[in-house]
Amino acid sequence: MKHIAKELDVSISTVSKALKNSEEISRDTKEKVQAFAKLYNYKPNNIAVSLKNKRTKNIGVIIPDIVHHFFTTVIRGIEKFANTKGYNVIVCLSDESFDKEVINMEMLANGSIDGFIMSLSSDTQLKNDYNHLKEVTEQGIPLVLFDRITNEVQCDKIIIDDQLGAYVATKKLLDEGRKKIALITTRDYLSVSKARTEGFLKAISDNGNSGVEKLILKMPSMGMDESLFVAFLDEHDIDAVLCVNEIFAISAMRYLKLKGKKIPEDVSCIGFTDGLLSKYANPSLTAIAQHGDEMGKMAAKMLIEKIESENEEETYITKILEPTLIERDSTVK
Amino acid sequence: MKHIAKELDVSISTVSKALKNSEEISRDTKEKVQAFAKLYNYKPNNIAVSLKNKRTKNIGVIIPDIVHHFFTTVIRGIEKFANTKGYNVIVCLSDESFDKEVINMEMLANGSIDGFIMSLSSDTQLKNDYNHLKEVTEQGIPLVLFDRITNEVQCDKIIIDDQLGAYVATKKLLDEGRKKIALITTRDYLSVSKARTEGFLKAISDNGNSGVEKLILKMPSMGMDESLFVAFLDEHDIDAVLCVNEIFAISAMRYLKLKGKKIPEDVSCIGFTDGLLSKYANPSLTAIAQHGDEMGKMAAKMLIEKIESENEEETYITKILEPTLIERDSTVK
C-alpha cells in the first residue's frame, strides 16, 4: 500500500479507501489505485488486519490423534464449514498427553485464534484437570468441546448419544436371540467408554430376566493388548460382541474366525465408529456411525456463532447427535 | 503490558525490557514486573509479535484429503517436528480441487504463514497449471512439495521412490513364480501412479523373456468403480496383483475370494500405502510402506531450515525416501 501510494503520489489512507471502494473517493482515483493494486498483485496483510480488528479468522482445533478415522472426519467437517465463513483451521495434536494439550492451548490462546474446538486427551480425562480450559474460557475465548467432553467446564459441547448407540447395538444383538453378549471397551475414565458401557447394561436390563449373560472386558487403552484379548475370548464362549472401536471389533472377528467360529452365524459382531475398516472388513462390520462430518460442521457452526455474537450472554448448550446403526454382514439381517 | 505498566507506574518499555530480563533494568524492578506478569498471567500477543518480526511461526499445510491414512501420518510427522521448533500447523484441504487449492494458498500467503508444505490435488495435476505455486515462490515464501509433486515448480521436494516401490513389489511377485500379473492403478496424470506403472513394467522387462503376462487396469479416479473392477477380474485369470492403494487391493482380494480364489495360494496380492486396512485385512495385506511420518518430519525440517536461513541461495533439493516392502499373509513367504 505504501508503495502504490508513493507511485501515484497520493496518501496511504486514500489508497486504503480506494481499495475498499469508499464513496468519498473520486472514480478517477479509485480506478487508478485499483489498477495498480492488480498490477502489483496487492493483498492485505492478514496479520496487520488481525492486529487491528482483534480478529484472526483462525479456529484452533486440538485433538488427541489425527490417525483416526473419526477425528479425521470431524476435521473435514470443521474445515468445510469454517472455510465457507472465511476461517482457517489450525490443527494441533495433543497425542493423548495432558502436557501437550496445555502447551498447545497456551500457544494458540495468545492471539493466534478466535476460538477453540477440541476433544480431550485420555491423559486429561484421567488426570481430571481442566484448569487450562477454564483459563481460556475466563479470558473470553469461545470453546466448543466435542466427543470427549467434561462437565467440569462451562462451554458449548457436542457429542453423539453414546449411551443410545450402545443401547441400539445391544438391542440388535438381543433381538437376534443372542444369550452370551460381550462388551469390549476401555477403562471408564474415557467419557465415551463409560456412556457406552451404561447403554450396553441398560439394554440388557431393559430386556427383562431372559437369561442373558453379559461379559465385559476393559482394555487398559485404545491400543491392542493381544494377550488380554485372547485370554478373554478363550475363557468365555460368547455368541455376540459389541466393541467400542473398530480395531477391537476387527481383532475380535479375526480371532473368533481363527477359533473356527462363523460370523455372523455363531457370533454376531458390532463395532463403534463406522470407518474404512468396518466397510472393508471381511465380513463387513455392522457399525454405529458417529457422524463425524456432521459433528465437525455443527461444532464449527456453534463456535463461529459465539465468536461473531456481540452479546456476552453466558448460555451454553450441549448438542447431542443421534448415532446410526449401519447393518452389514457381521450381524444377521 | 500496558496494564501492568500503569499498575507499577513505570513505562511500557521498562516492562518490556524487564520481561525479557534485560541487563539495563534493576533487579528490583525486574522482580516486581515479573511478579505482576505472573499474577496477571501475561503472555505476549502472537499477532503483534508476528507483525513486528515478520515471522508468524506458522506452517501452512495443504493436502487433497485428510481422511486418508497416508496424509494423516504425514501431518503427524510435520506437526511433531514443527512443534519442537515452536511452529504451529495450519491445515487446509483442497479436496482434490484446483480452485480450493488456489483459494487456500492465497488465503494463507497473505502473511498468515512462513512457508508451505503441500501435496498437489489430482485436479491440479490434471490441469497442469501451477501458477499459484509459482507466485508464492516468487514472493519469496518457501515451499516444500511432497508425494504428489511437479517438475514445473522450482522448490524443495520430497517423495518416496514410487518406481522402486513398484519394482520391488513386482519383483516379489515374479520371484514367487507368478505368470499373469495385474497392476491396478489410476490414470497417469497422478505423478505417483505414473512412476508406479513404470516400476511395474521395468521389473517385468528386467526379468527377461520369461512368458510373464502383464495386465494393467487404469481406474478413472482414486475412488472405486465396482463395475470396471469386476469386468477386469472376470476377463483376466490372474495369479498376482499389485494395487496402487489399499482400497483397490482390499476390493480386489474380496472379489477374488468371492470367485473362489485362495489368497495367497492362487493369487498373490500387494498394495501401496501401508495403512490400517492392510494391517487388519483378512488375509493381512503385504504392502509397500510409504513412511508418511518420516516424510512429514523431513518436509518440516527442510521447510524450517529454508525459513530460518538468512541467505537467499536458490538451491533446491529433491529428497527421495526408500519405500519398504512389508510382508504379510497375502503373499507367499
Place this chain on the structure above:
DNA sequence: TTGTACGCGTTATCAC
C-alpha cells in the same frame, strides 16, 4: 536505570 519515539501494515476518524 528508565523513558521516549518510532515502526510493523492496516483502518477509522476527523480535519482540510
Place this chain on the structure above:
DNA sequence: GTGATAACGCGTACAA
C-alpha cells in the same frame, strides 16, 4: 475528495 493522525501490542535504538 483527500490527507494526516492515532491506534492495535510489541520491540528497540536512542535520549535522558
